[in-house]
Amino acid sequence: MRGIKRIAVAVVAVSALTAGCGGGDKPIGSTSSAGNPSSSSSNGGGQYKKGGTVTIANVGGQTWPCQFNPFNPSVNGVAGGFVYEPLTFVNVLKAGATTPMLATDFAWSPKKDSIVFTIRDGVKWSDGQPFSADDVVYTFNLMKQQPALDIYALWTGAGLTSVTAAGNKVTLKFKGAAEPYFFNFANQVNIVPKHIWSTGEAASKPATWADPKPVGTGPYTVESCTSNNISYAANGSYWQPGKPYIQKVQYPAYLDNNPANLDLASGKAQWGGQYIPNIDNFYKSKSPQNNYWFPPTANVALVPNNDPSRPATSKLAVRQALAYALDREQISKIGESGYQPAANQTGVVTPTFDKYFDKDALAAAGYDKPNLDKAKQLLQGAGYSESNPLKLSVITVTGYTDWDASLAVVKQQLAKVGVELSIQDLQQQSYNQKLYTGDYDLAYSSLSGGPTPYYELRQLLYSKNTAPIGKQANSNYSRYSNPDVDKLFDQYASADPDTQIKLVKQISSYMIKDVPLIPTTESVDWYQYNTKDIEGWPTQDNPYAQPAPYNIPDAGQVLANLYSKSAQK
Numbered sequence: 001m002r003g004i005k006r007i008a009v010a011v012v013a014v015s016a017l018t019a020g021c022g023g024g025d026k027p028i029g030s031t032s033s034a035g036n037p038s039s040s041s042s043n044g045g046g047q048y049k050k051g052g053t054v055t056i057a058n059v060g061g062q063t064w065p066c067q068f069n070p071f072n073p074s075v076n077g078v079a080g081g082f083v084y085e086p087l088t089f090v091n092v093l094k095a096g097a098t099t100p101m102l103a104t105d106f107a108w109s110p111k112k113d114s115i116v117f118t119i120r121d122g123v124k125w126s127d128g129q130p131f132s133a134d135d136v137v138y139t140f141n142l143m144k145q146q147p148a149l150d151i152y153a154l155w156t157g158a159g160l161t162s163v164t165a166a167g168n169k170v171t172l173k174f175k176g177a178a179e180p181y182f183f184n185f186a187n188q189v190n191i192v193p194k195h196i197w198s199t200g201e202a203a204s205k206p207a208t209w210a211d212p213k214p215v216g217t218g219p220y221t222v223e224s225c226t227s228n229n230i231s232y233a234a235n236g237s238y239w240q241p242g243k244p245y246i247q248k249v250q251y252p253a254y255l256d257n258n259p260a261n262l263d264l265a266s267g268k269a270q271w272g273g274q275y276i277p278n279i280d281n282f283y284k285s286k287s288p289q290n291n292y293w294f295p296p297t298a299n300v301a302l303v304p305n306n307d308p309s310r311p312a313t314s315k316l317a318v319r320q321a322l323a324y325a326l327d328r329e330q331i332s333k334i335g336e337s338g339y340q341p342a343a344n345q346t347g348v349v350t351p352t353f354d355k356y357f358d359k360d361a362l363a364a365a366g367y368d369k370p371n372l373d374k375a376k377q378l379l380q381g382a383g384y385s386e387s388n389p390l391k392l393s394v395i396t397v398t399g400y401t402d403w404d405a406s407l408a409v410v411k412q413q414l415a416k417v418g419v420e421l422s423i424q425d426l427q428q429q430s431y432n433q434k435l436y437t438g439d440y441d442l443a444y445s446s447l448s449g450g451p452t453p454y455y456e457l458r459q460l461l462y463s464k465n466t467a468p469i470g471k472q473a474n475s476n477y478s479r480y481s482n483p484d485v486d487k488l489f490d491q492y493a494s495a496d497p498d499t500q501i502k503l504v505k506q507i508s509s510y511m512i513k514d515v516p517l518i519p520t521t522e523s524v525d526w527y528q529y530n531t532k533d534i535e536g537w538p539t540q541d542n543p544y545a546q547p548a549p550y551n552i553p554d555a556g557q558v559l560a561n562l563y564s565k566s567a568q569k
Contacts, residue, residue: 054246057264057271071143071207079214083232096450100120127215138192190216231251234247255399270532290530293538298448299456301519312392321378322518325375331520332521335408343520345515397425452500454500461485463481
């Protein structure tokens with residue numbers, strides 16, 4: 001699942017993707033229309049006969065632990081969207097357009113400091129128990145009681161003060177304006193059943209509970225799970241009439257890109273989510289039904305550990321030297337076959353978010369091109385030399401062949417300025433453990449983004465998303481902390497759109513000034529899909545969801561709209 005990475009690079013900007021897209025979707029934060037999610041965004045609104053199987057080829061870098069806890073970032077990519085669902089779906093690729101899910105409607109207060117959701121009637125959990133507003137309240141309050149579950153720092157950073165229910169209405173109240181947090185609390189929080197999570201190990205250890213037989217409201221249930229494969233079965237009581245059409249989903253465990261790529265090229269698997277080198281020759285040429293699309297929204301980055309306990313990477317001069325030494329264009333060209341464009345030190349993905357990008361500030365700092373002499377000077381000033389070289393290690397996920405290729409380039413480039421880099425390829429679980437607890441010098445990593453750069457940058461830089469070394473951080477794994485940056489994030493929610501753009505530019509200026517992490521390439525949604533039998537896929541012309549299978553909750557949107565052509569005969 002690309003580590004923590006759920007979003008990733010493309011060929012067109014998001015603004016271009018929104019052109020010509022139909023349906024009744026609403027902009028993020030607006031009042032949504034009631035009723036069922038419109039299927040017109042994906043397949044014309046028609047009903048299809050049930051049948052067919054979809055097999056996913058997506059490298060996780062580990063065998064399956066058969067855990068489905070939706071609060072655990074290590075495993076929630078096989079739970080969110082498949083089994084568990086949010087209140088509202090927010091489509092990053094359509095400028096944050098919303099689709100009602102477990103909530104049919106929502107309404108903000110005039111000051112945007114509280115929001116009322118109307119909870120959908122008639123929904124059942126997959127064990128037959130009724131879903132209600134109490135489940136929603138329980139989910140959010142559980143995150144308050146157990147801060148490790150509050151992945152998006154809603155209670156500690158977004159100013160959430162209470163979540164209460166009255167009938168089928170759920171009210172979230174905040175200390176101040178909270179509209180930008182809608183993407184997180186409405187779209188990325190998976191609602192769990194109170195009757196399951198309030199008893200036993202789920203209640204006593206919710207952050208570490210395996211949740212081996214998850215009970216959700218989503219389109220699928222976990223039929224069986226082994227270390228080698230997860231088998232999902234259609235939820236027969238799913239609340240969207242007639243859906244899902246596909247009756248089985250197989251999710252084999254892949255430890256390496258190569259076997260997954262072979263399964264995709266041969267048609268054995270229909271839905272892919274990983275890097276394929278020379279994709280036109282290896283994959284596209286094998287069948288006219290083999291297709292791909294790579295939309296962009298986030299970054300892949302070299303993440304230095306900023307904690308003072310790390311004597312090298314906690315030094316600003318060292319982080320600056322690493323940033324000056326890298327030739328991002330070469331990393332893109334060699335490591336990612338050019339499919340992922342070179343990133344930049346502001347952390348703002350271009351051209352997707354051009355209006356937030358401060359090109360002049362980047363050039364003024366000299367980060368618009370490599371500067372080996374500057375890197376050497378900084379390292380000398382930090383006390384490193386040929387007789388006392390800087391030795392660092394970087395953790396990555398085994399089987400991610402593109403990351404391996406990119407890091408090989410990084411290693412060569414850093415060697416030119418006297419840095420000795422060792423690469424640690426780790427199984428996914430070991431990688432996650434080290435990343436979350438800060439047990440590393442450098443990490444190669446990517447996080448999800450959102451409708452603006454604010455969302456990715458907040459995950460990466462907001463101090464309330466981090467934790468002391470040894471404790472699990474929510475997303476700010478670099479342990480970066482700057483009160484001035486926190487203030488800028490806190491101002492964003494109540495700012496007008498023009499001011500929000502200025503705030504992002506100010507925040508990105510600290511990416512230049514403090515170098516808390518070093519973007520290398522723009523992360524892409526690796527996405528391959530086969531149309532021999534399966535239709536209803538998101539496409540560049542119809543981007544109804546982020547298309548990679550590791551995106552949550554988008555995977556649920558895709559699965560609920562796919563159908564088998566052979567089943568229609």
